[in-house]
Amino acid sequence: MRAAPLTFALAAALACTAAPAIAQDARPAGEEPGGQGQAAAGEASASERAEMARMMQELAALKAAYSQEVRRLRELDMQMQALQARISGRAPAAPQPQQAAPQSAPAPAPAAQAPPAATAQAPAQAPPPDAGYASSAEDAERAREEEARSVSDVRQQQQALFNQRLVIDNGISYNRYDRKQLTLNGFLALDAIFLGNIAIENVESDTFTYNLALRWGVSPRLTLNLDVPWIWRRTVYQKGGAGGAAAVIAQSHTSGSGLGDVTASANYRLFTESSFLPEAVLTLGVTAPTGREPYGIPWRVLERDEDDFIRFAVPEEQPTGNGVWQASASLSAVKATEPAILFGNVGYTRSFAASFDDLDNNPATVNPGRVQLGQAFTLGAGVAFAFNERTSLSIAYNNRFNARARTRYDDGGEWTKLIGSDGNAATLSLGVTHALSPSATFVGMLGIGLTPDAPDFSLNFKVPYTL
Structure with a gap:
């Protein structure tokens, strides 16, 4: 019975001795007693x-x-x-301004969910300024x-551009004429047999013109123009039946060069293009007789008949102008659609009477008098297609109607109309414009004559340069 209390006392002593060690082992891992725990926390x-x-x-x-x-x-x-806007050929209506980007970006996801810095995308670089984009x-x-460049080039050729300060236009043109005429001098016997002389006349003419034009934009509605041409002409004359023989052909040629008739004009924009109406421009111009007039030029006689009648004579030099003052007015319209540009024009030219020392082509006589050239009406229409921002192709029809000219000699006679002086010149034109640089444009055009009074064909090249 005494062994039990002794055993109990021995167990209690062992428990008291092991309590500090057990308490020390029960501290959290990493926690050290005294200053070592504080250093770990720091x-x-x-x-x-x-x-x-x-x-x-x-x-x-x-x-x-x-x-x-x-x-x-x-x-x-x-x-x-x-x-x-450039591809469509015209600028659309300006859209509403977009909302500005916020100054500060929205709050990102918590740091625990943010991706590492190595996975962030690098910012895209903007294209260089000369890459063709904004x-x-x-x-x-x-x-x-x-406006697209190709559309503005078509406008410049058909009427004028009012947003340019100064434009220098250098142009070269070539016109080719070839006229053949059968002349019958005699009468018909039994309504079938011709008795008399048969002569064939042929006139071939080549004309080169260099035109220097200045366009000055005074205001958004007014542009002033000055055209100064330099003309070189060469004409070949052929006449059959020389010496009374139908098989013999006489030939001669003359040439001439010099300043042509200078024209000063002004373009006024009546109203700009809208969704329904085209842009309309009114042009008024005056042409001065600065070129060599075709009246009073000496003639060279090549053949006379037995009665001293002149059978073949040619002028000694070619004229470079009309010799009279002229005033013109025209109205042009341009409407840009997608992808075509439509244009048209109507015009009127009036010539004023002028006096000259000699109106006769007979070198043996001198007949002074006055000349009144006929009025002229012009109309045209066409369409251009803008292939891209820099190039366009156009096709156009132009027609010019000239009334008969009149002459009156100073000997007291009345005005007489000249038979054959009226004309109807219709031309079909194919043209191309190409922007060479931001300031220069190349324009090429081929004209095909549709009537006998129009040139057989014509070539025109010019380069407008904007300062």
């Missing part, structure tokens, strides 16, 4: 601050990349709209408001 706090600094740097980089991507998206949207939203906005 090291853990520094590691958290380093992690927080790294995450803040990553967050700042993501915010900067996000802002750059937002700006890039806006620029791409403006560039796409400008490109669509480098900023302002440039794209201006490109959308401006």
Whole structure:
């Protein structure tokens, strides 16, 4: 019975001895007694601050990349709209301004869910300024408001451009005429047999013209023009039946060069193009007789008949002008559609009477008098297609109607109409315009004569240069 209390006392002593060791083993792992526990806590706090600094740097980089991507998206949207406007051939109505990008990016996801800095996308680089696209939203906005270059070149050829200060236009043209005429001098016997002389006359003419034109835009509605031509002409005359023999052909040629008739004109824009109406321009011009007139030129006699009648004579030089003052007025209209540009014009030219020392082509006589050229009416229409921003192709029809000229000698006679002086010149033209640079445009045109009074064909090349 006494063994039980002794055993109990021995167990209690062992428990009291083991209690401090058990309590020491029960401390959390990493916690050390005294100053060692405080040092471990300080090291853990520094590691958290380093992690927080790294995450803040990553967050700042993501915010900067996000802002750059937002700006890039806006620029791409403006560039796409400008490109669509150039492809369509005309600028669409300006859309409502887009909402500005927020100054600060929205709050990102928590740091625990943020991707590492190594996976963030680098900001896209903007295209260089000379790559053909808008480098900023302002440039794209201006490109959308401006008209396609190919359309403006067609407008410049048909009427005028009012947004250009000064344009220097250098042009070269070539016209080819070839006329054959059968002359019968006799009578018909038994309504079938011709008795008399048969002569064939042929006139071939080549004309080169260099034209220097200046276009000055005074205001958004008014443009002044000055055209100064230099003309070189060569004409070959052929006449059959020389010496009374039908098989013999006489030939001679003459040439002439010099300043042509200078024209000063003004273009006034009546109203601009709208969704229903075309752009209309009124042109008024005056032509001065600065060229060599075709009256009073000495003639060279090549053949006379037995009665001293002149059978073949040619002028000693070719004229370069009409010799009279002229006033003209025209109205042109241009309507841009997609992808075509429609244009048309009507015009009127009036010539004023003038006096000359000699109106006769007989070198043996001198007959002074006055000349009144006939009135002229012009009309034309065509269509141009803009292939791209720089090139367009056009096809046009032009017609000029000339009334008969009249002459009156100073000996007191009355006005007499000249038979054969009226004309109807119709031409079909094919043209192309191509922008060589932001300031220069190449224009080429081929004209095909549709009536005997029009040139057989004509070639025109010019390069307008904008200062």
